[in-house]
Amino acid sequence: MTSKNSKNTLTHGTGNEKNLYIGVDLGTNHTAISTSDGKKNTILSLVGTPRDPVASKFLKKEHLYGEEALKHRVALKLLRPVENGLIKNQKEDIEAAKGLLEYVLHSVNGDREIKKYAIIGVPAQASVLNKKIILDMASEFFDGMMVASEPFCVAYMMGQLEHSLIVDIGAGTTDLCRVHGTLPDPEDQITSIRAGNFIDREFVRLISESYTDVRVTQEMAKKWKEQYSFVGEAEKEIIVDVPVDSSFLKLPITKEMKEACESILPDIVAGISKLISTYDPDFQDALRNNIWLAGGGSQIKNLAQVLEQRLELIGGARVQNFKDPVFGGAEGALKLALDMPEEFWHTA
Ligand SMILES: Nc1ncnc2c1ncn2[C@@H]1O[C@H](COP(=O)(O)OP(=O)(O)OP(=O)(O)O)[C@@H](O)[C@H]1O
Ligand SMILES: [Mg+2]
Structure with missing residues (x-):
């Protein structure tokens, strides 16, 4: 109807x-x-x-x-x-x-x-x-x-309906979508389950590997991630307070944070590469220069720059952050x- x-x-x-x-x-x-x-x-x-x-x-x-x-x-x-x-x-x-x-x-x-x-x-x-x-x-x-x-x-929302590629990094999934004026077809879209929740799980695993007698929950990992997430070069060391018995332990977690956040990059790079290489060759350059990060996970520090560096291998790209992730x-x-x-x- x-x-x-x-x-x-x-x-x-x-x-x-x-x-x-x-x-x-x-x-x-x-x-x-x-x-x-x-x-x-x-x-x-x-x-x-x-x-x-x-x-x-x-x-x-x-x-x-x-x-x-x-x-x-x-x-x-x-x-x-x-x-x-x-x-x-x-x-x-x-x-x-x-x-x-x-x-x-x-x-x-x-x-x-x-x-x-x-x-x-x-x-x-x-x-x-x-x-x-x-x-x-x-x-x-x-x-x-x-x-x-x-x-x-x-x-x-952005008015980017021609030759744009959206990378929406949520909690459950990272969704990549190529947009070219019409509603997208299945071949315009790629989904990966490596997104925010995946980072949290990786983060907990890496911390428990580094510090065998410390117990960190996924909620704690998520909170620290939302505060300090980054990829690429660390600006300063990240140290968090972890409750142990009746006091707190100061835990340096910079390396674990970087590795956990970077765990979603390979799928994003592979997805972008695939969506560019299977696009109409006349418009591949327009597409590679119009990549937008959205969703809560797009707030990871340095994400756009690090993706640009990794995409140099496939001829370069311009990656920008969409201003309203919520x-x-x-x-x-x-x-x-x-x-x-x-x-x-x-x-x-
Ligand atoms: N500053 C931040 N750095 C890294 N990750 C963040 C930050 N702020 C929020 N997130 C993460 O973003 C994710 C939530 O994003 P969003 O709200 O877009 O997801 P969603 O739309 O509910 O999930 P999905 O799209 O998978 O259904 C959570 O994993 C959250 O921890
Ligand atoms: Mg979402």
Whole structure:
């Protein structure tokens, strides 16, 4: 079915439209939402349900979402419904994802009585089945919706629709996508599971190899990474405090941080090389000079420069950082929703 509503006359943020357009980035780590009346929000993609009746009474809620769920995690059964960028295909995960979507929608007043049209960003290589799960899961909230490749949404946001290559480094996946004016085809996209969570796991492994009697959790590793991540040359030594017995141990972790962060580089370099070498030869130079890093992982220090150095082997490249790693995907999905021709809408 196709939407009957005219929308192309709308402008972003006027606040008095008769339809609401929505962009959603349902990520492994975070869920971001942007609406055509200028609202936006992001929460951790985390859903908690009280472990027992005592927890339920104390928390006074049947479900907790995002940061609130993380805060009360000891009293909760926690679900991360999105894994490696995809909603898990279990009933409880689909229900949790639905709850998450309802929650963020409510947080931007998007559950009021108004026609709603949404674009939901999915990883570059989401399967037909996964797209269907998302469309089914979200159908009760929207009058029309479609899924779109997340890196394409980022390219759309930047207005880089011709000969650009987006490298979206998330928590579960790194998605590479070549953009050339149309919606991307499967051969334009490459996904690697070497992304933020992979770095955290590597980091924990490397630290426990170097310091056999120190116990570091993945949460600790993630926190240190978000503070000090880098590739290439270290600017200064990184030393962190690790709790041991009743005091703290000062642990130098520069080498481990570098190695963990650099563990995602080979797949990115190989993916970029492949997407350039299989592109129309007339436009390969344009593509290699228009590479953009997006997603939370793009904040790793020196990443663009080190990628440029490694890409010298295949004739050089220009790599730049996209300025909004948190809302880029959701804002791009919203922009696409506002511009989409009617026949693209799937309706409930
Ligand atoms: N300063 C930083 N340096 C390195 N990594 C960071 C930094 N800040 C955030 N990250 C990492 O970015 C990742 C989250 O990125 P993002 O929010 O784009 O993921 P997502 O969209 O939820 O995941 P996916 O796209 O895989 O579904 C996490 O692994 C987080 O630890
Ligand atoms: Mg993402």
